[in-house]
Amino acid sequence: MTLPLSPQADAATVAAARVGSALVRSRTVRVNRPESQTLLNRIGYALLDAPASAWMVLDALLVAGMVQLGYWLVGVSESYGVNHIAAWQGYAVFVGAFLIASLVFGLYERETLWSRSRIVVRSLLTTSVAVITAYALIYVVMYATASRRAVGCAVLGYLIGGTGIRLLAWWFVHNVRRPLLVVGSWPLFESFQAAQERGLMSEYRLVGYTSGRTQDCDGEGRRWCLGANGDVEQLRVRHHVTDMVVGSECSRDRKILDWILPCLQSGCRVTNEATFYEKAAGQILVDELTPEWFLFADLSADDCDRLSLKRIVDLLVSTVGLLATLPLWPWIALAIKLCDGGPVFYSQQRVGLKGNPFPVFKFRTMRVDAENGHSVWASPNDSRVTAVGRLLRRTRIDELPQLVNVLLGQMSLIGPRPERPDIVARLGGVIPFYNERHLIKPGLTGWAQISYKYGSSIEDAKRKLQFDLYYLKNACFELDMMILFRTLGTFLRGGI
Structure with a gap:
């Protein structure tokens, strides 16, 4: 049974759908950059803008080069002996296996460069699956054998070279702090500040917040209040904002959603409060949950x-x-x-x-x-x-x-x-x-x-x-x- 919606709720739903579709189209837009950049920032933005094909070419050259080094170390006689695959077959099998595994485990996703642990874990998973896949193709499908030194060189080359290059890229990207504008209220902005104090959301630079209520721009949060919700497009341009987070109440307001749409067309990434917390801070906001979330969240x-x-x-x-x-x-x-x-x-x-x-x-x-019959929380000291x-x-x-x-x-x-x-x-x-x-x-x-x-x-x-x-x-x-x-x-x- 479909529940009837009020005209206001229906309009807000349509506007939200327009925002979602525009966001999907904006994913291919290059990162919005500030005009004044240091050399480290320029390199970081260049790495973030690099297409997946560039990383794939780099990985292909690295794996092929290390396989060739392995063949060179063992000599022609072993590489081209009975039941051994030829060099070009080794290139094809190992390069293909590593590229496919890298795609499967998300090594070419932009978000991978923001996390060292993600780089290391995905590189290890990619290497393990690629080697197993390559051996299965060579021994089971091609009824042949491969040089162990060539395989070893490919593995070491990818683990040391590929992972090392990505960790170096992380170092450059880590210096790029994406300007973030909060569309909502001072308490939401303050919670983001507290999250950064705990070491979360380190890739973002909080530029300020907008509000629909004048009282939010008084008191402690006054210095961070940049203006009204209707000024988001001008504030995006003025502060070179690359990301916006829309508060829960604002995300249900059709007028605010209409103000945000031009920002999406300019390449600015827009998410609501709960989604942002989940992706950036690795949390699900308890205060935003309803029983329906557990039914439809695909747990x-x-x-x-x-x-x-x-x-x-x-x-x-x-x-x-x-x-x-x-x-x-x-x-x-x-x-x-x-x-x-x-x-x-x-x-x-x-x-x-x-x-x-x-x-x-x-x-x-x-x-x-220690407890004398009743439970007491343990403290750090x-x-x-x-x-x-x-x-x-x-x-x-x-x-x-x-x-x-x-x-x-x-x-x-x-x-x-x-x-x-x-x-x-x-x-x-x-x-x-x-x-x-x-x-x-x-x-x-x-x-x-x-x-x-x-x-x-x-x-x-x-x-x-x-x-x-x-x-x-x-x-x-x-x-x-x-x-x-x-x-x-x-x-x-x-x-x-």
Whole structure:
């Protein structure tokens, strides 16, 4: 059944559709550049403007050159011997495999250059899949063999050369801060400032905001108020704005949408508040959510193929992790015993998939009488943590026994951190949609853990929920790999 819309709502919907279609057409427009640029900015903009075909040519030359180097190292006799493919066939197979894999994993997307971790993860995935594909073509389809040195040169060349060039490009692009105009109100602009203080949205330079209410341009936000909502086109030109974010209320106003349309035609990228937060800050705004979002957001929680692959990875990694770290367990147990003589392990009920409780296992890091029968949030410098426990927490070694939970299927490697039932009941009563984080298995580490500080308040729990919901919607193998690599970096650095 179709619900009737009011004329105002229908007009706003039509205007929003016009904005969306214009935005699609504007994606091929070059980045809007300020007139005054440093040399670093010029190079950064040039790299952002570079078409995907330029990167493909660069990758093709790099892979072909490294394959040729491999043939040169092994000599003509091995390269052209019985059942060995000819040099030109090696070029074709490996170049084709690397280019296709690069396209699949998004190495030629502009957004890749904004993130070092994305560059590294996508390069590793591209190399792995390209080598497997090339070998399958050579051995299975062509019934031939390839020089191992040629393959090794291609792999090393792409990993070192291709990844190195992109990391260098990231360094130049990182110096380009895209001017961002907020169309809405001072509180929205202030929230963006707070996000930048936490290290998010670093690729943007906040130029100011517009407002439809004169009172928004008074007080603390006065110096950032650039004018009225109707001045967006003039402000875009004056401040060389490349990106605009439209507040939730403004995005439903047809008049404001009509003012924004000319900005799209000029190559300015326009997004609404919720979409921008999701893409730029890796969060789903809880305050903007409705029950319909969970019904129509195409969540990844029910992707059977992805969940099957994730379970296989969980089993492999947890088994290998347990076998590799078991020799350390007696020494850890001895250190805990010598510290205060208490028990080595600590078991606690946590809420898991679909709200089902399960016991989680950890090495004990707090005093035996730390909680006295009631749950208390841990703080970064908690006095209840023992000397040995502080070291175990900083290196995340205290969570090694949770690999048993992963092996048993109660947890996954990646997912929201499980909380205690009484804390879940408390937070579920004050934070909207808090219990929806239990739509997926809890994890040893997660998007919230690598993106936000140690949480010890209701506001922190709300912030972490926004990251958990982002993972719930966008979970994929690439994101899991990125989380694992960043968690590994935290472990190797001894914690943060």
